[in-house]
Amino acid sequence: MSTAPLLEQLIEALRCLPGVGRKSAQRMAYHVLERDRDGAGRLAAVLAEAIERIGHCEQCRDFSETPVCPLCASGARDRSLLCAIESPADRLAIETATGYRGLYFVLQGRLSPLDGIGPRELGLEQLAARLAEGEVRELIVATNPTVEGEATAHYLGQLARANQVPSSRLAHGVPLGGELEYVDRGTLAHAFTSRTRISD
């Protein structure tokens, strides 16, 4: 046994992080021990506190330290708009890029039966109940334009229809600054068929 058992444990433990294999875990362990023990100490403390205190918002299922997250609790948002997204990261993106003032519903994933992720795992009963309340006037479906994302979007559309709530989907098309020559065929075909009239 040439390395300290505790070091072995650390390397193993680091592998719980996504995209971290044996080699990078080793590199990380050596790095923090040799160059950044303070940072490692902070990480250990914050990590322990985070898994202890961060739960999910009762309303939008986003991560939150409080039962209801600040955004859902805020009176400044339009409660008649609900935007369904796959992950909290998508919310950050939408908040920074758009002027959206409505609320969110975070699926924390996408329909993927093979991985055992169904309507229950995405909290869709909860979403259905929310839609049934009648406060929501539009469900904006902002899942990723992947196969699973599209399937999820389709499912959400039906869910909205079943509750007489109009639903919308983010527009697909040629990305700004993209060159037609390099846009994939699916996107180009979609952008071509759903072309919009130039107003005079």
Next chain:
Amino acid sequence: MSTAPLLEQLIEALRCLPGVGRKSAQRMAYHVLERDRDGAGRLAAVLAEAIERIGHCEQCRDFSETPVCPLCASGARDRSLLCAIESPADRLAIETATGYRGLYFVLQGRLSPLDGIGPRELGLEQLAARLAEGEVRELIVATNPTVEGEATAHYLGQLARANQVPSSRLAHGVPLGGELEYVDRGTLAHAFTSRTRISD
């Protein structure tokens, strides 16, 4: 503020890991919170314990929970052989690949004046003292074949000579399974000039 402050802290803290930028830190935080809280808990605990208890071996400077690491303490190793390496990872590699039975000296880095890493940071006074004791009959220099590694090797060679200890360097040449066509010119030139006679 759309994300919980604690979540922000976690994302920031994760960036102390090498090669982890803002985006991957975010991905890691979301992943452990959503899918692997147990793993995260283990990581937090082990990390805290590791920075608390893992120090350096007094003799070889490798990471160790005890003042003297198991390998240095072992009576089964040949104390007349000392192998100088840049990092603990190199020791693992040598232990698994070769039948080396001697001891190690871990520099925990390489001479790199621009980064403020000099003989002191690599514990070379300690190494000199060790060589002066006279127990060591050969210093095997196994630094990496990089510019800094070579410079360090040169320095170590002088250090050994100053203490009348013979020193050796790992052989350079064509890697096994490598094709001459694809070997870089420096390596090929080196392998060519230091060719060995085929024994009958």
